[in-house]
Amino acid sequence: MIDEKSRAAAHATLTAYLNTQKMRRTPERFAILDKALDMPDHFTIDSLWEALTADNYLVSRATVYSTLKLLCESCIVRRHNFEGRVSCYEKAITPTVNHQHLICTECGKVREVRDPELMRLLESRRYSTFHPGYFAIYAYGICNRCAKRRRKKLP
Ligand SMILES: [Zn+2]
Ligand SMILES: [Zn+2]
Incomplete structure (x- = not known):
């Protein structure tokens, strides 16, 4: 779990990034961001997608994937490719960094x-x-x- 200040900072970072990329600030992207911020230390695309589905937030895996890509590009989330395991992600914002x-x-x-x-x-x-x-x-x-x-x- 992260505090509200870090959450607000992550929202601001994503907003700024979407603006520079001239991409739309869809509620979907921010819902995925919020869920990613609530995930445990290391999570996969599938576990994030399952967590969203468990919340009755219906979104395609492809959307989760493309949003995670945006979160990586804007340095909110980091992707790890641990040898022999599926790619996993983790928050790159304080204090987990x-x-x-x-x-x-x-x-x-x-x-x-x-x-x-x-x-x-x-x-x-x-x-x-x-x-x-x-x-x-x-x-x-x-x-x-x-x-x-x-x-x-x-x-
Ligand atoms: Zn880690
Ligand atoms: Zn062991």
Whole structure:
């Protein structure tokens, strides 16, 4: 859940983006934005679509997809392609921003961790002729549970 101030900011960001793109500010787009803001940390197109349907908000999957694309382009939402899993999305607005992802290659579980020291280091980097917007760090490995299961399997 996000606070009302962040929600209002997200609405303003989408409004500004639609204006620059000369696209219509349809109620549908804002309903999808609101639902996306209420979703848990990582969600898929399908889970967002199902949540809208559960609210009796009837909208096509294609519309959810194209609206999510707009939300990504306007930096409200970020898309992740964790290896071996369907694309998932998460809010890119505060306070959920700036975390790293630890992905278990065995069970596919994604854990979020905060590493402010690493983030500060990355944000202090300067690259010639390029202005980084954000950094996405994925660490692939084995989670504790899978490691334990592996040890048990061994003779
Ligand atoms: Zn695992
Ligand atoms: Zn995340």
